[in-house]
Amino acid sequence: MSVDRDPRSVLESYYEYVDAGETDALLELFADDIRYERPGQGAIDGIEELREFYERDRPLEDGTHEVDRMIVVDGHAAVRGRFSGVQDGDDVTFGFADHHEFEDGLIVERWSYTDRDTV
Template structure:
């Protein structure tokens, strides 16, 4: 790891996604990032990730409440809740995310929720 602690990077991720600052958010990931969500195609590469956050993400106007952050080597696990809107309807649900680092950047991300699609 370099100067930036993985936990700080991951906490910044949630701040940026909630603020809609997607260019800054995508900069936390490496060029070959792979983002996997159950039952949906993986998102591969920084450009595809930016497109997902700008156009493809069904969640909006929400905020993440991070309950637990566990760091184990190059992996940061997060448990929390999200409250916001999905397709115009108010939603609130639990999530677990796993961020795997290569150096100072997130290389792989996995999201698990109690909803079908996020």
């Protein structure tokens, strides 16, 4: 699947792929040395750790992201929205704020902030 490497298009694809569980397509949006931070949880370093997270360790499932606002400026992107889905067998809905850094059309750093302890 070909993705436009404009940050806005990459992020639109990111949320689509996450919600559809398309891990291989999702990982193509990230640099090999990706760093993903979720405050209060361990950082994810590198594409293989990211693969493990999405295939095995991510506590969220069967859900969808609804993006309310996306701001992209000079390789930096901020996204605000809501996630509705399942976590540990329970229905959940919560707000999120994500920040992404881009180089050469790929996500090189990502931070996710929510009001939940683990996501």
